[in-house]
Amino acid sequence: MAFKLSLKLKRCHGNDEQQVFYKIDGQRFKNERTLKLSSSTEYEIELTIKPRHEISSMAIQGTDVSLTKVLTRNNDDVADIVDKNAYTGSWNTIGMPPKKDGERYQMPVTIQIPEIGEFVTHLQCKLYRESDTEHVTWGQPLHWIEFDCQKLSDRSFIDIFKESYR
Numbered sequence: 001m002a003f004k005l006s007l008k009l010k011r012c013h014g015n016d017e018q019q020v021f022y023k024i025d026g027q028r029f030k031n032e033r034t035l036k037l038s039s040s041t042e043y044e045i046e047l048t049i050k051p052r053h054e055i056s057s058m059a060i061q062g063t064d065v066s067l068t069k070v071l072t073r074n075n076d077d078v079a080d081i082v083d084k085n086a087y088t089g090s091w092n093t094i095g096m097p098p099k100k101d102g103e104r105y106q107m108p109v110t111i112q113i114p115e116i117g118e119f120v121t122h123l124q125c126k127l128y129r130e131s132d133t134e135h136v137t138w139g140q141p142l143h144w145i146e147f148d149c150q151k152l153s154d155r156s157f158i159d160i161f162k163e164s165y166r
Contacts, residue, residue, distance in 0.1 A: 039094075
């Protein structure tokens with residue numbers, strides 16, 4: 001069974017949402033791409049699954065993310081809404097100190113999909129001081145991280161066969 005999970009992060013600053021950025025690190029670290037996040041900061045999460053399946057829970061860095069199912073959005077194509085489920089939630093980086101140069105977090109993300117199984121991945125992140133508004137915005141703007149996945153009937157885990165940053 002093949003499906004696509006898409007994850008979007010936006011930095012919350014008061015009533016304002018700000019773009020999250022990533023950079024390409026090449027082979028210097030475990031993953032080629034690094035998300036640039038601020039410490040002690042709240043992030044809005046949007047999660048979609050296509051084709052439509054229910055998501056029962058999500059955790060990032062061991063912290064549960066309370067998800068709310070989104071019924072419709074004005075900017076979506078009607079056919080697209082019918083074929084996917086969308087969820088929103090919030091998560092924060094409180095308790096995650098900024099990293100020094102050359103250091104990255106391997107942040108675990110787990111998503112429970114009752115009909116399919118457990119999705120597990122690690123996002124590579126660099127955390128900056130909350131007051132650092134310059135370095136955290138260097139790089140490419142992150143619109144979505146897309147995971148093309150497959151669950152084989154004879155296995156208990158979900159394979160990620162493609163990860164794309166858009």
